[in-house]
Amino acid sequence: MDVCINGDQWRRALRLFPDHDFYHTYDYHVLGTAGDESLPHLFCYQGRQCSIALPLLIRRGHIDGRDFYDATSVYGYPGPLISGSAPSEIDICNFQKEIRQELKALGVISAFSRLHPIRTNADVLKGLGATKEKGGTISIDLNSSPEEQWRRYRSNHKRDIAKLKNRGVTCQLSACGNDLDHFIALYDDTMLRLGATETYRFSSHYFEQLMAARDFDMHLFVCRAEAKVICGGLFSSCNGVIQYHLGATERDYLRLAPTKLLFDTVRLWGLSRGFQTFHLGGGMGSALDDLYHFKRGFSDISHAFSVWEWVADQEIYNELCDLRNKELLQSGRRVADTGFFPRYRTPSSEAEEGGRRIAGR
Template sequence: MIQKSMLTKEITQKSEWDEAIGLFQEKDIYFTYDYMQPFRKNGDGEPILFYFESYLGKAAYPFMYRDIAESAHLKGKIPNRTYFDISGVYGYGGPLVEVNPLYDFSSVIEILKHDFQEIFSAYCKEKGIVSQFDRFHPLLNTHEFFADYCTVTPNKKTICLDLKSVEFLTQNLTSGCRNKIRQAEKNEITVVVNDRVETLEAFKQMYHSTMTHNQASDYYFFNPHFFDDIKLHQSSHLIVANAYYQDKIIASALILSFDHFLHHHFSGSLSEYRHLKPNNLLFYEIAKWGSEQGYQSFHLGGGHESEGDSLFRFKKSFSKSEPKDFYIGKKLHDPVKSDFLAQIAGKFSNGPSDYFPIYRS
């Protein structure tokens, strides 16, 4: 039953957005207005924060609102501003949820879920939203609130380092990782964490080189101003870390900080220097710095595709602890329109498809 005391807001302005996110005890950079802006400018959609509040608690759910007519397979085939879908921004999202402390969590969470889901489903119908895709935050377990609302499935594993002490961090390295760190030190690699922001120019070149080397999809090359937009909108949360060899930057990482979290955002290196093992020392020094600065976790993320790929194995070498589960969510708000759009796009499914929504595949 919908309560009269419920409050809902569609928030698109920075001041109101930041105020709403600030109401939550547990939050992270991925839920902030400023985090969304470089991706908005990259063409990923329009950021919206859907805020819900009742006497039982509150929820804040950020997403990108996208005009389906702008997708590659449907451009020029359907009218603009008619069909829409929503997606979590690159990174990790889902809903932030907090139960009113006057109530027992277990006794009211299902009611809070029901009320939110009922109102949000009506909102999606009003906004012409055909489908919804989520990338849930593996450290905040945001998938739990949507578990019976959409199809939630484990997608990958991610690696998170416990930074409670430098000693613990070092003991938790695998022997192979320790050996590569020692090799980098013998090779006279030095690392500067929280380096000058001007070194972002060197990072951009290395990132592009790395994406080319990895044969990454077009999306990961971003627009020419993307990393400048990160610097513009996230300057107070951005940490640039560089590995140097003979005064030359040969590996670099962009790290985001928020509350007690550090997150690996993007990284790149020069292929001709990879034999010097700069990345092992680079990430180790970032983790050490984070521990010394009082951060609790350094989230490295996952691999390109699975736990079997080289990127995941590299990240896993920094921790003997169990990886975190990363979940995704899929929901069709209007299956009929989804099928209609898939037909126009020439995307026909003869069975379950990994790509969602299929009309964008």
């Protein structure tokens, strides 16, 4: 098994996987390490008839003076990649054996990864820990005719898009550097309004690097009312797939729901450029909630969203969980019983609430 840890190695390896998404790229993983003690790793298995790759962040942690290492994924939808023929049982067995060895050599106690809802390759992880379905996501099939895509829209979405246009609200791909500054301000205000934790707040440098990445294309679309930016979204494009990454709306315009015009504009843009899928994502924390229902109004094509959880060393894992519980109780905080994985990284109940409300945006 090859383990890629620098950009050149990573990019060469990804050439074997023509259907990778931007969540699998080196540039996005580097952005995912900002501000913490983690390093991007791409684990690549080469079989006789297929190749398997799994990107992870190997991160260092500290509990009660004790250091440890575990593996996690970037925010979004990474997960395993497969190229060539469908993996045989022998390939899957060998891949799992080799990644066990590599993670053990790195001292990893547990591993977690969000999985890609469209590139459904979770079978290569079957038997190595557990995969758990957490909710659903929505996508628009851009291979279907424009008429068929519009037909799938919910009637109130169609009416609201028409109302927005009648009120003079416009939406377009941004070509102005100042728009990014406006979007960052909108995004910061949206996170403040939602009570989001620091996990979901990003520096200006993060947004600038996202737009400047060489491994994928990131596009900023903005909606304007009387020349004022009232809504915006960042959308990636990579190997035929458009992903809705981050979005924000001016609080005074929430009732107008300009995101409906935003999504419709991106759909038409993607259609004109030959993209195959526009993935809108899911609900808060990937739940089947109001946000999911809103996105469901654009398409009835849904995908299961799952995560992978694996405990590599049960004894040390249990010790770390006990230390974390002790740490929280000694500081007077409540241990949040949320099914968080790994359990020793469970946030306090106060911190968890803000993150839960916006995760899976």
